[in-house]
Amino acid sequence: MLELDKVNAGYGQAQILRDLSLHVAPGEILCLLGRNGAGKTTTIKAIMGLLPLLSGAVRLDGVSLNELPAHQVPGRGIGYVPQGRRLFAELSVAQNLEIGLMVRGSGTEVLDAVLELFPRLRERFHQRAQTLSGGEQQMLATARALCLEPKVLLLDEPTEGLQPSMIEAIRQVVAVMRDRGVGIILVEQRVDAVLSVADRVSFIENGHNLETLDADALRRDHAIIERHLGV
Amino acid sequence: MDLGPYILLATLEGSVTAAVLALTAIGLSLVFGVMRVVNVAHGEFFMLGAVLAWWVAHMVGAHPALGFAAALVVAPVLVGLVAVAADMTVLKRVDYDPERTIVATIGMLYIIQQITLMTYGPDARPVEPPFNSRLAIPWFEYSENGFQMYWPWGLSTTSYKLAVIAAAAVVLVGVWLLMARTKIGLLMRATQLDREMALAFGIPVERVYAIVFGIGAGLAALAAVLIVPIQQAHYLMGGDPLLLSFIVVIIGGLGSLPGTVIAAVLIGLSDGIISVFFSPTLAKILATLLVALVLVFRPEGLFGVKSR
Known part of the structure; x- marks a missing residue:
């Protein structure tokens, strides 16, 4: 269980997150919805320890992550797929994956399992x-x-700028990971993409967490989304 | 004697300069590439290497080769440790901010230089080369009897100078292997490419920085140990290597290791040849002019990649 407890954070003098609280359980997909600049990416970076918190806490299974140096956060079991992909561009596919494997000293059986999900990467x-x-x-x-x-x-916006078949492939992997008991936080702009996979949805505005709803409720009543996002 | 032997001699002298320069500049380039900071104290790490080499050789006493061998190991390691300490106590505190790092390393420059002056003194002192036999070089001339080989007067080099070139080549290959084939090399390249993602994937960026700063300074010190039997150790000897390293790194492309080596060979050879035929000052003027031209017409350097 990953919890954010009244997190305040920002860049230098500019405070972005204000008393933001949310939690995600194993085997659950929580979607963050909100307008541009609402603080969705900042929330993710605060979890990763890439931004110092002004106050509040980020806890994974009761261990507070915000007291660790940033490079020790992923080792606790947090995988980050950043916006814009941010690959190590000049390194090979194998080397990029090796860096992922090194985080927790995973062996080749993990690599094989991952390549099973993405056979295309084995070719490349x-x-x-x-x-x-x-x-x-x-x-x-x-x-x-x-x-x-x-x-x-x-x-963080994993489907941005992708063709539909790729979006579908990514979506399926996300569903597989959920079924294996991974807790997932998904930042998305496209409401339809969110509704098809999410278990719960959190609306974020001006760094506040407005409300968190079951995705089923949203699927039944589209008016809620229109109220929060104005679309 | 005709022109040919002169050019050969100048090329040999230039190759020694190029070899030492390549080592010094690759250290600077590594630090800039991975850490994105400019290390103005790089020349002082070079000087410290030379001074420590004299000190170690002097302490060991025994056969020159023994003293030199000890210096070859001890000086770069000690200088590397000094640099790691400087990184952890100073650069880390200023958060590797580019401007503040420049000011901080200028401070380090004067501290290292003045401490050396106070302890080692203002003298220039030589280290005896481990071996130093004169090698005469033959030349060919065409006369009525066909091609003839002869030994022109003054056309010679020493076995030590050839060894310097070979040693530099070996170390450069070693640096390439370190970056391309080892785990720490992979971590360094990942940090260079995207610092934030490196952190997000568990790479201890601050430790990588300290290691890179140490290796960079150690390479400068190693270059100095190699040159000190030819040039003598002196507390002000860091200026020229710093200037030339910057020239080489800018021409080669900031952070590009192959570019740095090629530029070092280019600048080292032209420095040697122009110094022999004209004057060392002209060589520096032309090198600086080349930097200006590169900065105007190809700011990313000859082999650099345009930043995004």
């Missing part, structure tokens, strides 16, 4: 990451995070 294994197509790069970014056998997976 020794190619440089920057030579992959957009969809393949997204697969690699996801695979890199899965290589550390995460308890919690953070995906």
